[in-house]
Amino acid sequence: MDAGILWLVQLGTAQGLFTLDHARSVRTAVGDDADLLTFAQQLIDDGHVDDEQLGDLEKVAGRAQANGAEGPPPIDPFGDAPAKAEAAIKPTPEAEPVPAVIIDEPAPKPASVGVAASSSPVEAGELDFAKVSSMSDEDLAAALRGLLVLCGEDGVSDLHMAAGAAPFVRKQRALAPISEHILTEEEAMRVNTVLLAPHQAKIYLERKDYDYALALDATHRYRVNLMFQKDGPSGSYRMVAAEVPEIDKLGIRNVDTIKKILSYHNGLMLVTGPVGAGKTTTLAALVNELNKNRKDHIITVEDPVEIVQESIGCNVTQRQVGEHTQSFHSALKGALREDPDIMAIGELRDLETIEMAISASETGHLVIGTMHTSDAATTLNRLLDVFPPAQQTQIRTSVSESLRGILCQRLLPAKGGGLVLACEILTSNPAVAALIREGKMQGLRNVIETGVKDGMCLMENSVMELWRSGKITAETARQNVTTKQTLAQITG
Numbered sequence: 001m002d003a004g005i006l007w008l009v010q011l012g013t014a015q016g017l018f019t020l021d022h023a024r025s026v027r028t029a030v031g032d033d034a035d036l037l038t039f040a041q042q043l044i045d046d047g048h049v050d051d052e053q054l055g056d057l058e059k060v061a062g063r064a065q066a067n068g069a070e071g072p073p074p075i076d077p078f079g080d081a082p083a084k085a086e087a088a089i090k091p092t093p094e095a096e097p098v099p100a101v102i103i104d105e106p107a108p109k110p111a112s113v114g115v116a117a118s119s120s121p122v123e124a125g126e127l128d129f130a131k132v133s134s135m136s137d138e139d140l141a142a143a144l145r146g147l148l149v150l151c152g153e154d155g156v157s158d159l160h161m162a163a164g165a166a167p168f169v170r171k172q173r174a175l176a177p178i179s180e181h182i183l184t185e186e187e188a189m190r191v192n193t194v195l196l197a198p199h200q201a202k203i204y205l206e207r208k209d210y211d212y213a214l215a216l217d218a219t220h221r222y223r224v225n226l227m228f229q230k231d232g233p234s235g236s237y238r239m240v241a242a243e244v245p246e247i248d249k250l251g252i253r254n255v256d257t258i259k260k261i262l263s264y265h266n267g268l269m270l271v272t273g274p275v276g277a278g279k280t281t282t283l284a285a286l287v288n289e290l291n292k293n294r295k296d297h298i299i300t301v302e303d304p305v306e307i308v309q310e311s312i313g314c315n316v317t318q319r320q321v322g323e324h325t326q327s328f329h330s331a332l333k334g335a336l337r338e339d340p341d342i343m344a345i346g347e348l349r350d351l352e353t354i355e356m357a358i359s360a361s362e363t364g365h366l367v368i369g370t371m372h373t374s375d376a377a378t379t380l381n382r383l384l385d386v387f388p389p390a391q392q393t394q395i396r397t398s399v400s401e402s403l404r405g406i407l408c409q410r411l412l413p414a415k416g417g418g419l420v421l422a423c424e425i426l427t428s429n430p431a432v433a434a435l436i437r438e439g440k441m442q443g444l445r446n447v448i449e450t451g452v453k454d455g456m457c458l459m460e461n462s463v464m465e466l467w468r469s470g471k472i473t474a475e476t477a478r479q480n481v482t483t484k485q486t487l488a489q490i491t492g
Contacts, residue, residue, distance in 0.1 A: 001027075001032045003071055003073075004036035005035075006068070006073050006078070007067040008036060008039060008040060008060060008061055009078065010073045010075065011064055013077065015056065017049055017053055018049055019048075022043065022046070022048035023043075023077070025048075026046060026048070027078070029046070033479070036061060036064060036065055037274050037276060038274075040275055041274040041374050044274075045374060051350055054347075058275045059227065061275055066175065069168075069175040127147045127179075127191075128179075129166075129179040130179075132190055132191055140190065141194045144191060145216055148220065148222060149216065151169060152220060152242070154171070156169045156170065157170050157172075157239055158170040158239070160235070160236050161183060161191050161192060161234070162183065162229065162232075162233070162234035163185045163188035163229075164183070164188075164230075166180060166182055167179050167183065172413070172417050184232075185232030185233065188233040191235070192235035195214065200212070204226050208228045209225075210227070211224070211303075211322075212224050212304060213240075213304035213306060213320070214237070219242040223304060223306055224236070224237050224238070240306040241284075244284060245285040246288065247286060250278075251420055251421040252407070252409075253423055253457055253462050254455040254456075257405070257425055257454070258425070259289065261427065262286060262293075265366060266362075266402075267403065268357065268369070269286075269405050269407070270368075270370070270371055270379055270403075271407050272370065272373040272406065272408045273374070274374055274410065276411065277410050277411055280307075280370075281307075282409065283346070283368065284306070287300060287316070287342075287344050287368075290314060290342055291309060291312045292312050294341075294342075295313050296341035297338075297339055297341050298314045298341070299331075299335045299338060299344070300317070300344040301319050301328055301331040301332065301335070301344070301345050301346055302346040303320065303322070303328070303347065304321070304322070305318050305319075305320045314341075317338075317340075321346075327353075328346070328347065328348075328350075329350065329353045332345065332353060333356060336360060336365075342365065342366045342367075342368070343360060343368070345357060345367065345368070347369070347370055348369040348383070351386045354386055354387075358399060362401070373408070374410075374459075375424055376406045376424055376426040377441040377442065379408065380399070380436060384399065384439075392439075396436055396439060400433040400434070404427070406424075406426040407425055408424040409422065410459070410480065412463070412466065412472050412480060413473075414472060415470065415471060420471050424458055425455060425457050426444065426447075426456055427454055427455060429451065429454065460480070460482065464477065464486065464489065474490050474491065477490050
């Protein structure tokens with residue numbers, strides 16, 4: 001079994017996100033050959049992790065993937081292998097969003113990412129982690145800014161600096177160390193707090209968990225999570241695209257269908273996918289497409305604001321949870337009084353937010369939101385099941401009338417490196433509306449298969465198209481299809 005899954009089960013059960021029985025149930029469903037993202041998504045789809053815990057699960061999955069690159073945990077959480085040692089895992093407190101940090105000073109521009117030599121000058125932008133304790137705050141801050149800029153320019157997606165481990169980066173989903181030095185608790189604390197203002201460092205120490213958006217300048221932005229783990233402080237830095245993404249360049253199949261959905265002036269569109277599926281990038285691309293082609297008022301609610309959208313044809317108002325509003329729900333409630341035409345919601349996770357989004361979509365607004373679900377049927381079940389039984393009939397009717405479409409996506413490793421996008425597209429029609437009203441989501445697959453002429457497509461058909469065109473391997477294709485008939489078509 002994948003080492004990352006073993007770490008996920010050990011960390012997740014230790015933090016109380018799910019039970020070992022839940023993990024065993026998921027293991028039975030996905031099999032021992034599943035990857036970490038598939039296992040985590042199944043936990044969500046089976047209802048073992050509720051919507052309030054999605055953020056915690058994403059963080060635990062990130063830690064599990066990093067730990068799994070070094071090998072399995074010392075104790076097999078399923079009990080299949082004998083215990084090697086005792087491991088103490090402490091739960092991570094719930095994260096709270098905080099304001100963005102803006103640093104006006106330009107960052108140094110180094111040449112390449114690699115293991116920092118002990119003689120490397122700070123001015124070159126290389127951070128010698130072995131000298132962190134002896135560096136001044138100014139030099140350490142300058143070196144870290146330079147490293148962050150370098151990571152973004154070298155195609156790195158994430159930088160990790162944690163106590164008890166060597167710093168490493170993720171590039172095209174593969175992990176690679178950038179130093180041989182193992183960070184001590186004190187070194188990890190310094191390097192992860194040197195860019196914080198004093199009041200922010202105080203909040204981090206009090207809460208033990210801290211999310212914020214970091215902007216070095218207009219083109220270098222990062223989503224940062226700071227936390228504490230068993231060995232001490234830890235920081236994860238996610239690179240944010242410098243340019244606003246274009247919908248035509250994402251690799252979405254049937255992109256004209258998505259553009260048609262965006263042409264509506266009211267209704268609900270959902271962008272879904274598992275952890276790390278690129279939902280934030282797609283949402284930004286959709287807003288950008290609307291911004292260029294319409295003359296409306298767009299309000300976005302994000303946690304945090306990652307990709308800054310300048311007003312082009314539309315007036316774009318971006319709000320950040322924590323800095324500009326208390327929650328997604330309160331932002332939506334306020335937005336209805338702010339004369340919006342379009343609302344983009346970073347995450348639909350609780351009853352109040354979902355209820356407000358559906359209500360807004362019925363009252364003349366185009367609402368676009370994201371969810372952590374893997375296909376159209378699961379998305380609609382999750383959307384509707386948050387409502388109490390007494391409201392089910394009413395809410396199914398509302399969704400059947402307001403839904404415009406669903407884009408479910410996954411990022412798959414491409415042959416020769418990089419990632420490619422596989423997607424499932426559902427557009428609303430009378431057949432879809434009838435299934436939603438009657439609660440017969442199992443019939444959506446047939447509707448999608450027969451709706452190809454309307455631009456619909458199944459996830460596994462998209463995967464098979466990528467395999468037949470030579471963009472992904474047969475093994476990747478097998479991991480992302482579910483029906484025996486389709487599996488039998490994959491050779492090699």
